[in-house]
Amino acid sequence: MIGLLPAFVVIPLIAAFILPLFGKKGKDAATILANAVILLLLVLAVVAVYSGKQGIYEIGDWSIPLGINLVLDGLSALMLLAIATVATAAMLFSARYMEQYTAKAKYLSLFLLMVAGMNGVVLSGDIFNLFVFLEIASLASYALVGFGCGHEELEASFKYMVLGSVGSIFILFSVGLVYGHTGTLNMAYISQTIQNNGGLNAGLTFALALFIVGFGLKAALVPFHAWLPDAHPSAPAPISAMLSGILIKTLGVYALSRVVFNIFGVSQATGWLIIVLGLISMIIGAFLAIGQEDLKRLMAYSSISQIGYVVLGIGLGAALIQKGEDKLASLAILGGLFHLVNHAVYKSLLFLNSGSIEMATGTRRLEQMGGLAAKLPYTRATCAVASASIVGIPPFSGFWSKLILIIAAILAGYYWIAAIIVFVSLCTLIMYLKVHRYVFLGQLPEKLQNARENKGTMLFAMAFLACLCILMGLLVIIPGLKEAVLDPAVKVLTGGFEYSRFVIGPGG
Amino acid sequence: MRRSIYLVLTFIIWILLTWPFADGTVDLQVVVAGIIASAFVAIIFHDILPKEHHVFVSPIRIFWFLVYVPVFFYYVTKANFDVVYRALHPQMPIKPGIVKIKTNLKSDSAITALANSITLTPGTLTVDLTEDGYLYIHWINVKSDDVEQATCLIAQRFEWFIKKIFE
Amino acid sequence: MPYALCFLLFMIGLYCAVVKKNMVKIVIGIMVMEYAVNLFLIMLGYQAPVQLTKSEKQLLSTTPIAAGQGPVVSDETGQTEEKLSVPSVAPILSREDLIEDENGQVKISQLFRMTTVDPLPQALVLTAIVISLGSLALMISICIRTYEKYGTFDITEIRRLKG
Amino acid sequence: MKGMTVIVKTISSWVKVLIILFGIYIILFGHLTPGGGFAGGVILASSYVMLMLAFGREFVQKDLPLSLDSKLDCLGAVAFAMIAVLGYVFGKSFFDNFLSQFGRHLRLISSGTIPLSNIAIGLKVGASLFLVIFILSTFRRDSSDDKQE
Structure with missing residues (x-):
């Protein structure tokens, strides 16, 4: 398995550049190839998680820190699986959905480029390489947001691009600072140098602050969230699913937690900073979402709110590790990471639903729809599952992750955090009741009499994600699964500096 | 024909760029790479090259070119001193202006060579040229604004040689 | 001292990107930031x-x-x-x-x-320049497309998305 | 766009071949002298940009159609990745320099796969940079044509 690590980056990269060679005639062949590549990635990711192997891969046979390395540990494997799952569903969905756009081969190419970039971010063990892959994924996503070339798309893409570029520059600046202070770019060696120096000095603290701002911009935490509600609705629906489902988590939350936990080491201040960012995101995102009239925009704000949960869990873990309560910390981080995976599934399902609705009705305005329950039964069913999941109704996946977060908060003695979690869940309930009320119930407008469900791969993609939504709860209920999938990832984060020992090896 | 001429030309330039004879021996790898690169360039990009390639194979034209070089340098040096004189003279005896001259040259390369010769000579500068063989020259010290006379003063001395070389 | 000047350049770029209303000027501001960071990286490798x-x-x-x-x-x-x-x-x-x-x-x-001098930052800067070239091309093309649609570069007039 | 005067056209058609040759030189000697795939590719692209300025877009479009250009672009990228994969197949690891035993240093054949990667990068950078400049230069023209029609 370890020998195959570069395949996660190389296969989509090569496929991305082969696709345009097909030209206009080979559109179907291109679609099939892209789907096959993504499925292959899914299989590889499942193998990576299932085999439980961990290790590093030295590119070009150069030993670290001279060379660049790829690292597969529990967290990376979990993220790879999440990326591959969402990408599979989105790719299946776009096989039909993207027929309405002209340059489909270019779309598929950019899609694969984005997947390659995200896989690279997750696997990279070199901080500059992390930046490079982050930029690849970001550039592909900027282009995909503006793919429709309409007024809104271009405006949203420009906004996204300006803020994303500023975030990238912050990260690059911070990488430079870290290199200046530690003399190496390998994440494990940076971490080791920091441990040997006995903590952060002023320059490294500044670098950490820049990292938090940069990755916060990528993750759309609240003070830096302005681009998300524009960018995500403007993209084509499968891309919205990818962006909201997984891109902000990979580029934002994953990179942030990797940097904070494994490289710089947690501290009380960073932990609380992250908790506060998460709480603000939760509350403000939820409040803004309720007032929206645009279906996808509502979901985008809800993404901000949900990313707050993930960040809250991780921040709570960071604060608790510092207090010495390792058990509680791992519980909180488990909640955060589990919520990350859950949110990846149900938010992408919701966006795919919105794509299906938009394709059937031609509008995204809530007040122009109504009574679609009879016309779009499958969409309605899957949307109901996803909504129940995001709100946190018991058997569905969202419930379990929120439950874990609440338990962790209560056991740690932060009752007010638990109260906020419950309160924001209620807000979420309101907004998704609003979606159902406006879209599926009520009077069917005259215009929409001809609305039809789209069958085929689109339906299959939605059904696939809906099944996942229902079954994800088993991840924590069935004992063996939790140890196999989630616990290694949690251990990586709670382990902190163990990461450097793991990469460098016992002798280093 | 044209391809082989350009192959040789580009190969010479390659040799000048890389100079594989540095340590007494010939570096065969560089030479072979040069042949491949020049062949590649000559075969693929020959069609855009100008048509006056026969200049390189005619000994008489090359002879006239070799004669033209010292003559041209003589005129350039002379014009240099002239401009220096005008620049340093307290009263600055200049009379700038743009004159129109006529040329009998037909081929593109010849006109280009004439225009560039005029531009390279200090004091005169080719501004524009028209389709029917007129050139507009900016002149630091306009002696005559008559087309015939200006042609005599500026272009005649180069034109003869260039005609020998290119046409 | 050079680091301070570099930071000043970075701040000028940030100011330009935040305050200006013309899309092209925003792009220029971002590029100034990018070059400030590149300069900073190059200076890291300096050897007295x-x-x-x-x-x-x-x-x-x-x-x-x-x-x-x-x-x-x-x-x-x-x-x-x-x-x-x-x-x-x-x-x-x-x-x-x-x-x-x-x-x-x-x-x-x-x-x-x-x-x-340390060659590694130079490699980093080369990579960063390539990346910024790509993002610059994308940004400019989006600016041009936006200009075609809206007929203006002024971001205060490009406001279809609200809320 | 009709292009510039005869002088510019003649000179640029003379010089273009030399620029391309220089670009090839920079690419091929990237592992021995300063330069390499990126710099050489930029030089290659600049030769076509010069032609575009001198002769106009239509001429260049005939010489190097956009479809061919984008194909070259993809080909360069695929070739680069393939060299990396070949390292995995024939060598120890991905990107392994599996040809490194050939040649002596300071000769042209000395660095194994690095010159090959340089060629691929040169192709990719040259094609894509020219593509970017060409497409950016056509944007406005399209819109003004639309308005006239």
């Missing part, structure tokens, strides 16, 4: 000139790569002569860091590292 003794100069007169003794050099048979040393600290050495062997001689690779 070191006074060398005569014997050290002699030692350095052949380039380490040609002499086959450099830090990462293999000779004709493909074997590395010097064991790859793992730089766990900054790759640039100062005079205090030099380690002499039993003959009182300093290894050429150490001397080389003491007298040359």
Whole structure:
């Protein structure tokens, strides 16, 4: 398995550049190839998680820190699986959905480029390489947001691009600072140098602050969230699913937690900073979402709110590790990471639903729809599952992750955090009741009499994600699964500096 | 024909760029790479090259070119001193202006060579040229604004040689 | 001091990107930031000139790569002569860091590292320039497309998305 | 766009071949002298940009159609990745320099796969940079044509 690590980056990269060679005639062949590549990635990711192997891969046979390395540990494997799952569903969905756009081969190419970039971010063990892959994924996503070339798309893409570029520059600046202070770019060696120096000095603290701002911009935490509600609705629906489902988590939350936990080491201040960012995101995102009239925009704000949960869990873990309560910390981080995976599934399902609705009705305005329950039964069913999941109704996946977060908060003695979690869940309930009320119930407008469900791969993609939504709860209920999938990832984060020992090896 | 001429030309330039004879021996790898690169360039990009390639194979034209070089340098040096004189003279005896001259040259390369010769000579500068063989020259010290006379003063001395070389 | 100027340039770029209302000017501001960071990275590799003794100069007169003794050099048979040393600290050495062997001689690779600038930031900057080239092209094309749609570069007039 | 005067056209058609040759030189000697795939690719692209300025877009479009250009672009990228994968197949690891035993240093054939990667990068950078400049230069023209029609 370890020998195959570069395949996660190389296969989509090569496929991305082969696709345009097909030209206009080979559109179907291109679609099939892209789907096959993504499925292959899914299989590889499942193998990576299932085999439980961990290790590093030295590119070009150069030993670290001279060379660049790829690292597969529990967290990376979990993220790879999440990326591959969402990408599979989105790719299946776009096989039909993207027929309405002209340059489909270019779309598929950019899609694969984005997947390659995200896989690279997750696997990279070199901080500059992390930046490079982050930029690849970001550039592909900027282009995909503006793919429709309409007024809104271009405006949203420009906004996204300006803020994303500023975030990238912050990260690059911070990488430079870290290199200046530690003399190496390998994440494990940076971490080791920091441990040997006995903590952060002023320059490294500044670098950490820049990292938090940069990755916060990528993750759309609240003070830096302005681009998300524009960018995500403007993209084509499968891309919205990818962006909201997984891109902000990979580029934002994953990179942030990797940097904070494994490289710089947690501290009380960073932990609380992250908790506060998460709480603000939760509350403000939820409040803004309720007032929206645009279906996808509502979901985008809800993404901000949900990313707050993930960040809250991780921040709570960071604060608790510092207090010495390792058990509680791992519980909180488990909640955060589990919520990350859950949110990846149900938010992408919701966006795919919105794509299906938009394709059937031609509008995204809530007040122009109504009574679609009879016309779009499958969409309605899957949307109901996803909504129940995001709100946190018991058997569905969202419930379990929120439950874990609440338990962790209560056991740690932060009752007010638990109260906020419950309160924001209620807000979420309101907004998704609003979606159902406006879209599926009520009077069917005259215009929409001809609305039809789209069958085929689109339906299959939605059904696939809906099944996942229902079954994800088993991840924590069935004992063996939790140890196999989630616990290694949690251990990586709670382990902190163990990461450097793991990469460098016992002798280093 | 044209391809082989350009192959040789580009190969010479390659040799000048890389100079594989540095340590007494010939570096065969560089030479072979040069042949491949020049062949590649000559075969693929020959069609855009100008048509006056026969200049390189005619000994008489090359002879006239070799004669033209010292003559041209003589005129350039002379014009240099002239401009220096005008620049340093307290009263600055200049009379700038743009004159129109006529040329009998037909081929593109010849006109280009004439225009560039005029531009390279200090004091005169080719501004524009028209389709029917007129050139507009900016002149630091306009002696005559008559087309015939200006042609005599500026272009005649180069034109003869260039005609020998290119046409 | 140069670092402060670099930071000033960064701030100018940030100011330009935040305050200006013309889309092209925003892009220019972002690029100024990018170049400030590139400048900063290049300066990280700076090595102050070191006074060398005569014997050290002699030692350095052949380039380490040609002499086959450099830090990462293999000779004709493909074997590395010097064991790859793992730089766990900054790759640039100062005079205090030099380690002499039993003959009182300093290894050429150490001397080389003491007298040359750090090449790694230059590689980083090259990569960063390529990336910024890509993002610049994308940004400018989006600006042009937006201009075609809206007929203006002023972001205060491009406001279809609200809330 | 009709292009510039005869002088510019003649000179640029003379010089273009030399620029391309220089670009090839920079690419091929990237592992021995300063330069390499990126710099050489930029030089290659600049030769076509010069032609575009001198002769106009239509001429260049005939010489190097956009479809061919984008194909070259993809080909360069695929070739680069393939060299990396070949390292995995024939060598120890991905990107392994599996040809490194050939040649002596300071000769042209000395660095194994690095010159090959340089060629691929040169192709990719040259094609894509020219593509970017060409497409950016056509944007406005399209819109003004639309308005006239």
